[in-house]
Amino acid sequence: MAHSAPVNTDHADPDHLAELRAALQVDDAGESALGWAGVYAFEAEHGIVLPEPYRSFVAEITDGSFSGPPDFGLVGLAEMPEDWGDSRPVRDLSATFPLTRAWLWEEDPRPYAEIQPLLDPVFDHGSIVLGTDGCGMYWHLVVTGPHRGHIWNISGEGAVPFGREFGHTTGTSGFLGWVRHWAAGEPWFDAA
Template sequence: MNTEHVDPDDLAAIRAAFDIDDGGESALGWEAVQAFEAEHGIVLPEPYRTFVAEVTDGSHSGPPDYGLVGLAELPDDWGDGRGDRDLSRPFPLTSNWLWDEDPRPSEEIEPILDQMFNHGTIVLGTDGCGMYWHLVVTGAHRGHVWFITGEGATPFGSGFGFTTAEPGFAGWVKHWAANKPWFDAA
């Protein structure tokens, strides 16, 4: 997974998966992407960066179930009580975490939950019922996609043992386009 340079084959596969043929009209353009990055003190990982600049900024078709939200947007079911988002602060997790099974007291868990939902990620979209797909933009897992729900957080990619998919945004989209279940590892 290369988060610094876009692989032309990955970008072609992503473009084909979303089946967007509007000549880039639904894309943000490089100036808008760079302004977003400057405002938030980040650089988006590739190939997502090129995707929103040149292909589209969100789509009703495609992953997740309710579509891909725009770069500066949150899903309709996000809610108001999640706290302030800071994309420049690192995403706190590096491995699967089920906080419902964590024996620590809630006073220790709550700050991590707040960071997990609000730091270092853009929200790609929702599968409904509080199940969100995040792309990590800051931290040790930069470029990885995470599935975060009300019960836990799971990294996406074959190296984590829950799926056969390649890691990152390209792997996530290609897995969806192949019509495979998200968590298909035996």
């Protein structure tokens, strides 16, 4: 599997923020944004720094969007999709996201007893949940570890990184590339 391409997670380009605003049709002069004080408080509470351009997006543009992506909309920074469930472990955003390559645990030959303890960290460590496409398919933005700034699709069957270098899509890596791909009306997994 390909190694992750660098994603600029330190600086938000104003043109990229304008592109995100247009793609998600946000035109409320920042009223739906969390604000910088809200972002700083969330980061301090969880011991992380959000990757750009998502960080500036939630601070200045909007904290969630019904227009998508994904299919059921972009949830707010401190929210979870309605179908997430109440019996899940406590999420630890400061813990390192454990994967650097796709893992389809449904096809893993190891006994389930070996796999099961490895699953909770995939869902609950080092990422924020951006939203759901339903049927247990969640989009995560990794906030810690080697894949910081990358988007992952995590479902009951496995976890797959988003970005053309990973072979599943023609879209570019990161939050901006993910939104661009959605705004262009492309299927998520469109690589031949």
